[in-house]
Amino acid sequence: xxxxxxxxxxxxxxxxxxxxxxxxxxxxxxxxxxxxxxxxxxxxxxxxxxxxxxxxxxxxxxxxxxxxxxxxxxxxxxxxxxxxxxxxxxxxxxxxxxxxxxxxxxxxxxxxxxxxxxxxxxxxxxxxxxxxxxxxxxxxxxxxxxxxxxxxxxxxxxxxxxxxxxxxxxxxxxxxxxxxxxxxxxxxxxxxxxxxxxxxxxxxxxxxxxxxxxxxxxxxxxxxxxxxxxxxxxxxxxxxxxxxxxxxxxxxxxxxxxxxxxxxxxxxxxxxxxxxxxxxxxxxxxxxxxxxxxxxxxxxxxxxxxxxxxxxxxxxxxxxxxxxxxxxxxxxxxxxxxxxxxxxxxxxxxxxxxxxxxxxxxxxxxxxxxxxxxxxxxxxxxxxxxxxxxxxxxxxxxxxxxxxxxxxxxxxxxxxxxxxxxxxxxxxxxxxxxxxxxxxxxxxxxxxxxxxxxxxxxxxxxxxxxxxxxxxxxxxxxxxxxxxxxxxxxxxxxxxxxxxxxxxxxxxxxxxxxxxxxxxxxxxxxxxxxxxxxxxxxxxxxxxxxxxxxxxxxxxxxxxxxxxxxxxxxxxxxxxxx
Amino acid sequence: xxxxxxxxxxxxxxxxxxxxxxxxxxxxxxxxxxxxxxxxxxxxxxxxxxxxxxxxxxxxxxxxxxxxxxxxxxxxxxxxxxxxxxxxxxxxxxxxxxxxxxxxxxxxxxxxxxxxxxxxxxxxxxxxxxxxxxxxxxxxxxxxxxxxxxxxxxxxxxxxxxxxxxxxxxxxxxxxxxxxxxxxxxxxxxxxxxxxxxxxxxxxxxxxxxxxxxxxxxxxxxxxxxxxxxxxxxxxxxxxxxxxxxxxxxxxxxxxxxxxxxxxxxxxxxxxxxxxxxxxxxxxxxxxxxxxxxxxxxxxxxxxxxxxxxxxxxxxxxxxxxxxxxxxxxx
Numbered sequence: 001x002x003x004x005x006x007x008x009x010x011x012x013x014x015x016x017x018x019x020x021x022x023x024x025x026x027x028x029x030x031x032x033x034x035x036x037x038x039x040x041x042x043x044x045x046x047x048x049x050x051x052x053x054x055x056x057x058x059x060x061x062x063x064x065x066x067x068x069x070x071x072x073x074x075x076x077x078x079x080x081x082x083x084x085x086x087x088x089x090x091x092x093x094x095x096x097x098x099x100x101x102x103x104x105x106x107x108x109x110x111x112x113x114x115x116x117x118x119x120x121x122x123x124x125x126x127x128x129x130x131x132x133x134x135x136x137x138x139x140x141x142x143x144x145x146x147x148x149x150x151x152x153x154x155x156x157x158x159x160x161x162x163x164x165x166x167x168x169x170x171x172x173x174x175x176x177x178x179x180x181x182x183x184x185x186x187x188x189x190x191x192x193x194x195x196x197x198x199x200x201x202x203x204x205x206x207x208x209x210x211x212x213x214x215x216x217x218x219x220x221x222x223x224x225x226x227x228x229x230x231x232x233x234x235x236x237x238x239x240x241x242x243x244x245x246x247x248x249x250x251x252x253x254x255x256x257x258x259x260x261x262x263x264x265x266x267x268x269x270x271x272x273x274x275x276x277x278x279x280x281x282x283x284x285x286x287x288x289x290x291x292x293x294x295x296x297x298x299x300x301x302x303x304x305x306x307x308x309x310x311x312x313x314x315x316x317x318x319x320x321x322x323x324x325x326x327x328x329x330x331x332x333x334x335x336x337x338x339x340x341x342x343x344x345x346x347x348x349x350x351x352x353x354x355x356x357x358x359x360x361x362x363x364x365x366x367x368x369x370x371x372x373x374x375x376x377x378x379x380x381x382x383x384x385x386x387x388x389x390x391x392x393x394x395x396x397x398x399x400x401x402x403x404x405x406x407x408x409x410x411x412x413x414x415x416x417x418x419x420x421x422x423x424x425x426x427x428x429x430x431x432x433x434x435x436x437x438x439x440x441x442x443x444x445x446x447x448x449x450x451x452x453x454x455x456x457x458x459x460x461x462x463x464x465x466x467x468x469x470x471x472x473x474x475x476x477x478x479x480x481x482x483x484x485x486x487x488x489x490x491x492x493x494x495x496x497x498x499x500x501x502x503x504x505x506x507x508x509x510x511x512x513x514x515x516x517x518x519x520x521x522x523x524x525x526x527x528x529x530x531x532x533x534x535x536x537x538x539x540x541x542x543x544x545x546x547x548x549x550x551x552x553x554x555x556x557x558x559x560x561x562x563x564x565x566x567x568x569x570x571x572x573x574x575x576x577x578x
Numbered sequence: 579x580x581x582x583x584x585x586x587x588x589x590x591x592x593x594x595x596x597x598x599x600x601x602x603x604x605x606x607x608x609x610x611x612x613x614x615x616x617x618x619x620x621x622x623x624x625x626x627x628x629x630x631x632x633x634x635x636x637x638x639x640x641x642x643x644x645x646x647x648x649x650x651x652x653x654x655x656x657x658x659x660x661x662x663x664x665x666x667x668x669x670x671x672x673x674x675x676x677x678x679x680x681x682x683x684x685x686x687x688x689x690x691x692x693x694x695x696x697x698x699x700x701x702x703x704x705x706x707x708x709x710x711x712x713x714x715x716x717x718x719x720x721x722x723x724x725x726x727x728x729x730x731x732x733x734x735x736x737x738x739x740x741x742x743x744x745x746x747x748x749x750x751x752x753x754x755x756x757x758x759x760x761x762x763x764x765x766x767x768x769x770x771x772x773x774x775x776x777x778x779x780x781x782x783x784x785x786x787x788x789x790x791x792x793x794x795x796x797x798x799x800x801x802x803x804x805x806x807x808x809x810x811x812x813x814x815x816x817x818x819x820x821x822x823x824x825x826x827x828x829x830x831x832x833x834x835x836x837x838x839x840x841x842x843x844x845x846x847x848x849x850x851x852x853x854x855x856x857x858x859x860x861x862x863x864x865x866x867x868x869x870x871x872x873x874x875x876x877x878x879x880x881x882x883x884x885x886x887x888x889x890x891x892x893x894x895x896x897x898x899x900x901x902x903x904x905x906x907x908x909x
Contacts, residue, residue, distance in 0.1 A: 055813055090815025097813075102806040107828045107903055117814055143904045159814060 003030035004166045004199040010068035023049040025223040031199040038214030039203045042504035046223035051171050051203040056085035073166040094160040098172040100152035104144040111140040117162045127158040150181035170202045178376040179575035207250045208577030219243045249509040251534035253561050262509040264311040267460035274457050275521040321520040335525050336365040341397035357383050358549045370526035372536035375546035381529045407437045410486035414498040416479040420470040427466035430488050437489045455488035476507030493525040534576050545569045582908035586893040597885045605874040612872045616659040656875030665879040674754025676860035682780035690788030698796035716789035720848045724782035724855040738778050741857045779856040787841040794837045798830025832903045839895035843888050
């Protein structure tokens with residue numbers, strides 16, 4: 001049987017960048033009818049360029065050059081020359097794109113878009129039904145902005161499948177969706193694939209999705225394929241170092257939450273060594289009068305190779321980084337407390353147009369405690385965080401922040417790039433934070449520089465980067481700068497709003513490891529807002545499940561898999577791909 | 579829709595009221611004495627007092643304003659001090675003159691915008707030259723443009739007439755819009771004459787706004803062609819042409835339309851200058867004489883008309899905007 005897609009020794013470079021960027025280098029793979037091939041990689045791996053090339057969407061830019069060939073359903077094509085693509089693109093190969101909101105023309109009804117492809121209204125309605133949209137007639141007359149994210153993606157799938165392509169490209173089709181919607185969309189894609197018998201190329205950075213969806217996997221890195229094989233084999237026993245690193249970084253409900261995630265990373269290790277040495281220094285100080293005792297008490301495994309080895313052996317536990325015994329006298333004190341907090345927002349529809357987002361929310365974060373708020377978009381989880389930060393005020397109920405003043409609360413947002421002033425250097429950003437704080441305002445230049453340097457070490461960023469502006473940094477680096485700014489004057493509580501969801505798998509695990517290190521070594525409380533139960537489990541002691549503005553469940557992270565009892569909580573749990 | 583129109587009608591009333599207050603206060607603060615303007619500098623004291631009483635100028639300011647408002651509600655804009663005729667009568671033939679010019683100027687602006695936006699998206703030296711020429715023209719003030727056009731098209735080439743609205747005022751039509759009147763009377767020569775008179779002033783007023791509009795439109799189009807929805811269309815085998823006309827153009831028109839609303843407003847005021855240069859017997863000319871002679875009823879009348887036109891124009895733009903972009907709600 002001939003494959004529906006045969007990519008042969010394809011290389012692609014972007015000439016418009018200086019220096020010219022070789023995005024894809026000598027890539028070959030095939031996809032058969034009915035097969036789903038996952039193209040997996042992090043940003044910059046070339047997976048997106050590969051995805052665009054096999055749809056013939058690189059033929060407009062004359063600065064893109066290529067070698068090799070693509071054969072789709074028997075037609076041999078050049079990745080960057082238009083010749084021949086016209087009969088293939090949109091007919092034999094179609095695509096489900098990532099962000100269905102921007103990928104659908106906002107000025108056109110679903111019906112007009114779909115009928116352009118199907119040719120008749122009846123056929124369009126049939127396709128809307130086929131992708132399991134309730135009320136196809138209503139959807140037919142709707143504009144994209146009137147639909148939910150999941151519905152939009154179903155429309156996108158209908159558009160892509162209506163031509164009955166031999167090959168379907170799924171370009172991160174679930175990345176912009178809620179986890180529970182994601183599961184439904186994947187199910188739909190699998191069903192449709194079985195019905196149509198088309199081959200699928202599934203481009204994604206999400207390993208869980210790839211594992212759930214794909215028969216075979218190619219793992220890409222820096223434009224090259226570094227590993228290929230059946231999904232089962234690649235996930236169970238990856239051969240290349242990079243694939244192994246990726247698989248280890250993946251968070252599932254089985255991830256050990258008592259130790260760092262993933263494989264040892266030199267940057268995190270150096271931050272750990274720093275923290276251990278600091279703790280030892282504190283111990284020495286406090287034990288100074290009794291010199292002999294201190295010699296015995298101080299552990300000496302504080303060299304990077306030792307820590308790395310311990311990590312590799314899965315023996316490095318977070319509890320090691322606690323500077324003082326966790327046992328304390330009496331009840332632990334609350335540091336943030338919500339009692340019956342309600343909130344609604346103006347919707348603009350007249351004087352009475354208010355949409356309630358929180359209903360009598362009560363929660364409590366104790367000293368040194370880490371609490372995760374888990375819910376989907378629109379659940380009100382970010383509003384809680386904004387109220388806790390003082391960025392919004394509650395309509396009713398009380399918010400207590402005993403013993404906290406402005407310095408003690410810091411927020412890390414999802415899009416760290418946008419929260420960093422673009423024309424200031426990293427050094428200026430951190431210095432500014434110190435100067436604006438109560439505790440740091442009176443410090444001398446040298447003291448501030450020292451604080452800033454230590455903060456950079458703690459998030460394992462090179463001090464050289466102090467002179468760079470945020471625009472030059474990678475996404476992961478920017479997120480770490482945001483964390484450094486939040487902890488340069490150590491706060492009592494750190495409020496995190498999905499700080500890892502825009503990051504690559506391995507970068508996300510670095511950020512989680514750093515946050516965990518900081519909360520253990522500095523004793524910072526954390527309120528962590530996320531849609532990802534697996535991440536919540538790793539970063540927190542306790543998980544609050546929130547839905548439609550109400551906290552519906554509170555469970556200990558330790559046994560979240562067993563103790564979640566609400567329907568909604570179980571659904572979220574099921575949505576975490578193993 | 580009904581709610582929207584009602585709300586805009588409300589804002590029309592508010593705009594007209596505040597305009598009348600503004601003009602009224604300005605007139606009272608100003609040094610110029612309308613009665614002296616009316617009677618001449620050497621009029622006897624008795625005549626001045628009588629005239630003052632006749633216009634109600636001896637009454638307290640609030641009473642004067644109230645009287646003016648009452649008149650306004652009855653469609654009476656008062657008596658012009660300098661011409662001694664009712665302002666409504668005076669405006670009756672000035673308003674169509676200016677509106678006709680404005681409509682043509684807006685029309686030219688749209689044509690310039692669309693053509694230039696096309697040129698912007700082309701590449702090559704010719705497009706570069708055209709862009710440069712229009713960019714420099716757009717940065718010139720409209721009086722300079724008007725003078726240049728007079729020099730070139732009237733004095734040198736004799737293509738178009740330079741002065742007034744019409745050569746032979748044979749038709750005395752019902753609307754005051756000369757091109758339309760000619761058509762209604764079946765007198766095509768008259769219409770053509772009116773069109774020729776319109777070309778230069780309308781062009782002078784439209785180049786600046788047209789070029790500004792072209793940039794917004796061209797930006798919108800190039801953004802649209804590179805957008806995700808264009809990519810989707812491409813992946814579904816739509817041609818570039820179809821993507822441009824079915825998707826990008828409509829998406830690009832909403833920012834261009836908002837811009838158009840703003841430009842149309844400022845174009846109205848630039849017409850004042852253009853009318854002077856082309857001796858166009860419209861609101862602009864009328865306004866400048868009225869200002870110099872402290873003719874309050876006339877100034878107020880023109881201001882109110884321009885304010886009303888502006889409010890109606892924005893409402894129209896908003897309606898079109900909502901038609902073009904389904905996400906926009908009329909409010």
